[in-house]
Amino acid sequence: MAEAGRRAGDLFLDLLQTLLRLLPWPTETGVRAVGFPDASSPVLLTGNYALTVRRVLRALEGVDAWLVVAPSAGINVWCAASGGHLGTHQVVTALKTSGVAERVHHRNVILPQLAATGVIARDVKRRCGWRARFGPVRAEDIPRYLAQDAKKSDDMRHVGFDARERSEMALAWGGPMALAAGLVLAWVHAPWALPVAGYALLAAFAAFFALDRLPAPRRTGFAALVVGVGLGATALAGGGIAALSAAGVSGGVIAALLTFDYAGSTPIEGGSHFEERRFDVTLDLERCKGVYSCWEVCPEACFEKPAPGSEDRRISIAHAERCVHCGACIVQCSLDALAFEDAAGRRIEPDAIRRFKLNLLGQRVA
Amino acid sequence: MSSLALMRWLEAAPERYDAGMRLLTLGRAARAHAFVAAAAARRDAQVLEIGCGTGALTERLVAGGAQVTAVDQNPEMLERARARLAEVGVLDRVELVERTAAESDALPAASRDAVVASFALSEMSRDERRHLLRAARRVLRPGGVLVLADEVVPPPGLWRALHCGLRAPQALLGWLLVGAVSRPLSNLPAELVEAGFRVRARQRWLLGGLEACVAVPVEGGGASGG
Numbered sequence: 001m002a003e004a005g006r007r008a009g010d011l012f013l014d015l016l017q018t019l020l021r022l023l024p025w026p027t028e029t030g031v032r033a034v035g036f037p038d039a040s041s042p043v044l045l046t047g048n049y050a051l052t053v054r055r056v057l058r059a060l061e062g063v064d065a066w067l068v069v070a071p072s073a074g075i076n077v078w079c080a081a082s083g084g085h086l087g088t089h090q091v092v093t094a095l096k097t098s099g100v101a102e103r104v105h106h107r108n109v110i111l112p113q114l115a116a117t118g119v120i121a122r123d124v125k126r127r128c129g130w131r132a133r134f135g136p137v138r139a140e141d142i143p144r145y146l147a148q149d150a151k152k153s154d155d156m157r158h159v160g161f162d163a164r165e166r167s168e169m170a171l172a173w174g175g176p177m178a179l180a181a182g183l184v185l186a187w188v189h190a191p192w193a194l195p196v197a198g199y200a201l202l203a204a205f206a207a208f209f210a211l212d213r214l215p216a217p218r219r220t221g222f223a224a225l226v227v228g229v230g231l232g233a234t235a236l237a238g239g240g241i242a243a244l245s246a247a248g249v250s251g252g253v254i255a256a257l258l259t260f261d262y263a264g265s266t267p268i269e270g271g272s273h274f275e276e277r278r279f280d281v282t283l284d285l286e287r288c289k290g291v292y293s294c295w296e297v298c299p300e301a302c303f304e305k306p307a308p309g310s311e312d313r314r315i316s317i318a319h320a321e322r323c324v325h326c327g328a329c330i331v332q333c334s335l336d337a338l339a340f341e342d343a344a345g346r347r348i349e350p351d352a353i354r355r356f357k358l359n360l361l362g363q364r365v366a
Numbered sequence: 367m368s369s370l371a372l373m374r375w376l377e378a379a380p381e382r383y384d385a386g387m388r389l390l391t392l393g394r395a396a397r398a399h400a401f402v403a404a405a406a407a408r409r410d411a412q413v414l415e416i417g418c419g420t421g422a423l424t425e426r427l428v429a430g431g432a433q434v435t436a437v438d439q440n441p442e443m444l445e446r447a448r449a450r451l452a453e454v455g456v457l458d459r460v461e462l463v464e465r466t467a468a469e470s471d472a473l474p475a476a477s478r479d480a481v482v483a484s485f486a487l488s489e490m491s492r493d494e495r496r497h498l499l500r501a502a503r504r505v506l507r508p509g510g511v512l513v514l515a516d517e518v519v520p521p522p523g524l525w526r527a528l529h530c531g532l533r534a535p536q537a538l539l540g541w542l543l544v545g546a547v548s549r550p551l552s553n554l555p556a557e558l559v560e561a562g563f564r565v566r567a568r569q570r571w572l573l574g575g576l577e578a579c580v581a582v583p584v585e586g587g588g589a590s591g592g
Contacts, residue, residue, distance in 0.1 A: 029491045029494075030492075089439040092468060093466045093467070093494060096466075097493040097496070097497040099493065128469075356442075
């Protein structure tokens with residue numbers, strides 16, 4: 001009974017926090033025992049975003065481990081790492097203050113791979129003695145990863161964007177939008193509140209399922225179509241001036257939604273609002289010694305190792321077109337062989353990328 | 367685009383930090399800083415400041431004659447502190463370090479005359495505070511003081527009720543204005559005692575919601591204070 005109650009509570013929180021996932025949802029930091037861990041059990045680390053922590057705990061059912069919840073300002077791993085809220089500082093703080101060091105006799109910690117844009121693994125070792133390595137992207141893969149001796153297979157390293165993830169993001173962006181549109185209409189012209197809110201939600205889903213399948217110019221056309229259909233439907237259904245203007249306004253908002261650049265919300269390339277997008281990752285072959293930490297952390301499989309047996313051990317950027325400019329490869333390269341460079345030859349050096357994280361406008365603040 | 371405007375606003379948090387704090391504390395942050403500086407700074411005192419932010423307290427400490435090691439983990443805040451201290455020409459009396467409060471345990475034992483922190487503890491978890499307070503006790507010289515100023519939960523009664531009522535909108539305002547996610551400290555004296563300190567003096571403002579206190583190490587106190 002208590003178990004059923006807990007699950008229902010979790011489901012409610014999952015739904016609420018998915019709907020409002022653009023807001024921070026902080027949860028308790030510190031170390032948690034998962035299953036029945038002992039002094040040799042693996043130590044995993046994640047941010048203190050409530051939804052993530054619950055998901056990680058669910059994914060770890062049947063595993064004995066220590067989970068360190070680091071202070072990431074209540075923001076999810078990927079956004080917090082890119083935005084400077086989950087970096088080396090926060091990982092060092094968590095490892096030093098959570099008391100996990102007294103619970104295990106080893107000093108190995110497994111970080112989520114998507115934290116690689118923020119956490120400099122080798123600095124963690126230097127500053128607090130813990131050897132940090134990047135585990136799988138998804139929490140669901142952790143049991144398999146641990147079972148195969150902390151070895152990552154390619155599928156654990158790469159980010160996809162499946163229907164479930166698309167729906168979640170559509171709900172996160174479209175949900176509050178539908179709610180706002182519905183509330184405004186309930187006040188202005190009540191009978192239209194529900195249809196318009198429903199339409200806004202539908203449009204958000206359409207946007208997230210079509211986003212990467214439509215080139216940018218067509219996306220604008222698609223947005224115009226959505227507004228047109230909304231206005232047309234309102235007029236045909238006999239909506240008066242009030243309903244039409246309300247539909248127009250919400251249509252405009254939906255159109256904005258459709259053409260918006262969801263930096264960080266999707267693993268696919270968006271528009272061009274964001275400064276960093278004009279920069280590409282460049283490789284200085286003189287400096288590359290074939291360490292492959294870039295290959296290890298790239299969520300889009302942009303890098304390719306040389307063929308086995310090849311004399312040249314250096315990496316190559318084989319699929320630059322997939323790059324989402326997260327900068328993880330640049331942050332992790334201990335030889336500073338990678339940097340951002342734009343067409344005009346302007347460079348963002350690795351140190352600037354490590355120290356100053358991306359802000360919400362896609363700029364690095366120096 | 368509205369969302370872009372909101373993002374622009376949120377991103378400018380460090381620029382608004384000082385003005386935001388003045389507004390949020392109705393100007394009392396400055397009084398708390400004055401209290402801390404008066405208790406911690408004297409000529410050539412070696413002071414460790416945890417979470418210096420934009421350097422408002424740092425500047426007062428230096429004005430009081432202290433030599434300050436100011437630690438913050440936010441590089442943008444440190445840049446602002448650097449600019450402020452350079453402007454008043456006291457950068458040579460301050461060492462600004464990008465580091466976490468948790469790493470204060472790596473400083474030499476008995477190396478500081480005072481450890482101070484303003485509005486830093488309320489942004490930390492219980493574990494982080496415990497760790498920091500123990501580290502502070504360790505780095506203090508005999509006769510050294512720990513001086514704190516922070517948001518606290520007022521004592522039970524009418525003021526607490528009023529404070530709780532005002533807290534939610536204030537917390538939201540705090541997040542929007544200065545980008546800080548803080549939780550008022552509910553039992554600072556107990557945490558100080560646990561870490562081996564004794565409170566020697568304290569002062570409160572804002573219905574008891576803002577407190578500054580001076581604490582001194584207790585001889586042989588603290589679970590693992592040494």
